[in-house]
Amino acid sequence: MSETIKNFLYLNRKAPYGTIYAWESLEVVLIGAAFDQDVSLAFVEDGVFQLTKNQDTAAVGMKNFSPTYAALGDYEVKKIYVEKESLDERGLSLDDLQHLTWEDEDDDWAEKDSIRLVTRAEMTAIMDGADVVFSF
C-alpha cells in the first residue's frame, strides 16, 4: 500500500432530508475515515443546514442522521469548516449548530472544537489547498 497521505476535502452544499446528498456524504466520510487520510469537511450554502441542532424527524418518517456528526471526532475527523457568509445569508449563527468536538490524545485527551468558522475567502484557500475534492 502506498503511504502517501492525501488531503481529502468533502464539500457539502445541500440541505439535509430534501435530497439524499447530505446522508450519502456522511456515509462516504465515515467509510473514507478508515483509510488514514487527512480529511476535512466543508459546509457552504445550504450545506450549513446539515449541522443544525435539535433535528427531530419523528413526524416525517425519515431517519435522523444528525447525531452521527457528533461521532466524526472518534473517526479522527477534526477539521469541519463552516462558511460564515453562508450562515449569515440563512439567518444562522454558530449557536444554531451542533457543538462538535474531538479528543486530542497529545494533550491529555482534551476536548477541542471541530467546527472552524471561516470566511468565503478562507474557504477558497481551503479548496485550493485540497489534493482531492469530493462534491455533494
Next chain:
Amino acid sequence: MSTLHTVNKSPFEKTSLAACLGHASAGSAVLLLEDGVYAALSQTSAEDQVKGALDSVKVYVLGPDLRARGLPEERVIPGISVVDYGGFVDLAAEHEKVQAWL
C-alpha cells in the same frame, strides 16, 4: 375557490419560490414544505420575498418539516401559519386545485 401552491425547494438553491410567488394570484395559498420550509425563516436573504407576498397570498409552512430540520417555530416569519399533515389535507381539500412548484 382558489389554488394551493406548494414549494418544496430551498429558496437559496432553486428559483421555485420566486417563480411561485411571481405567479400566485391574490387570494391563493402557498404551502412551504420539505426544503421549501427554509423560506419561512426570518432574517435570511430570502425573507423580503416572502414578506412581500404576505399582503396578497396566505402562506403556510409544514411543521413536521421544520422540526426535522431543527428549525424552531419562533424563527418563522410572523404572518406565516404553521400546519401539520392534517392541515395540509384541509388546505388541499379547501382549494380548487394544488399546483406544485418543483
